[in-house]
Amino acid sequence: PLLIQSFPAVKLHLTGAVMRATEVEFDKAKEHLKTLKNDPGNDTKLRIYALFKQATQGSCSSPKPGMLDFVNKAKWEAWNSLGNISKEDARQKYVDLVGTLISSEAPIQKEATTAGDPKSSYQTLQVTTENNITTILLNRPEKKNAISRKMYEEIMQALEQAGKDDSVLTVMTGSGDYYCSGNDLSNFTQVGAEGVEKLARDSGELLTRYVSHFIDFPKPLIAVVNGPAVGIAVTGLGLFDVVYATDRATFHAPFSQLGQSPEGCSSYTFPKMMGTAKANEILLFNKKLTAAQACDLGLVTEVFPDNTFQQEVWKKLRAYAKLPKDSLRYSKQLIRGMEKEKLHAVNAQECVRLQERWLSEECMNAIMSFFQNKSKL
């Protein structure tokens, strides 16, 4: 219902009848769509809309709406971008896309409502345990899962619980069309009576603790990157043990553009992983990577087609989660243990530099510019 309310055009078209071979599947997908609990985000809603139009009416032939008619122009562009794909192909893609959205919510709906379970008390996350896997779902899809102060605290709390619970693996993933758009820029606009210096100090302390939770996490930690990742959601990936990404994901760490500097230990993990020259393009010059490029550079373990991403990844993870828990834990300790001290030192150094950066004119201008709607990435 959330999806339908927020995108009335889709509702309008859901009433149309389609007399085709996949009619039953297509009709089922339309019904399933109405049961989605989480808003999948504008990009996905536009794709659903476009596939629906193509499946029911064929290629787009209507005139392009005017420049100022933003909503209809975005819808027209999404539909037009499907070109000449057949109605049958569009119908299949529609069914696949809805299936992916539903399956990404399925395990969550089953467990998140357990009465008295501390996992159900999060405001910015959904945390569930099933099949020996604890999943931390970043759950602010309307803000592209930007990490607010509350969310930083809740992720740390969820990691502490997951580190101690009976699960074998811990997974982090995003709700909606983004994995995560990085630090919530409004974290820097909430200046208290004690001024910006205090805000920068508190932010540095928060970030140091946040990154430390990843450095010290004792079990295999897996990122299921379901869409674009920005800023700290990219840099922190160097502290995960395995990173699976949809081919729709992009990886962007635009620090100099934002007047900031690298964090999440990326000033150490990225050059080590991919070589200094490649790391510099990303960390100094804001290069946005495709999923395939990120995989070639070693930041991503494997890339999957978007329409089978959830099925393929979760099948793999369920198999891994049957492996002996202690063996995995000790193996991770051997692989990562030697570097822990170094990583904590890098984290501390990065946070000191960031505290200075957050007080700089370069950074303040970039944040103001974003909120005045002048600059998106």
Ligand SMILES: CCCCC/C=C/CC(=O)SCCNC(=O)CCNC(=O)[C@H](O)C(C)(C)COP(=O)(O)OP(=O)(O)OC[C@H]1O[C@@H](n2cnc3c(N)ncnc32)[C@H](O)[C@@H]1OP(=O)(O)O
């Ligand atoms: C405690 C301090 C710790 C600091 C740690 C430091 C970390 C460094 C970083 O993480 S740097 C990266 C910071 N992130 C950004 O600069 C991303 C900013 N966002 C964008 O450029 C765009 O929103 C986008 C490209 C991610 C998505 O664009 P799109 O057009 O698809 O969607 P919208 O812009 O309409 O987004 C929907 C709403 O979400 C809000 N939003 C998205 N990202 C952020 C964000 N990072 N911070 C705050 N708000 C964000 C956006 O404003 C829209 O909100 P609205 O519907 O209320 O307008």
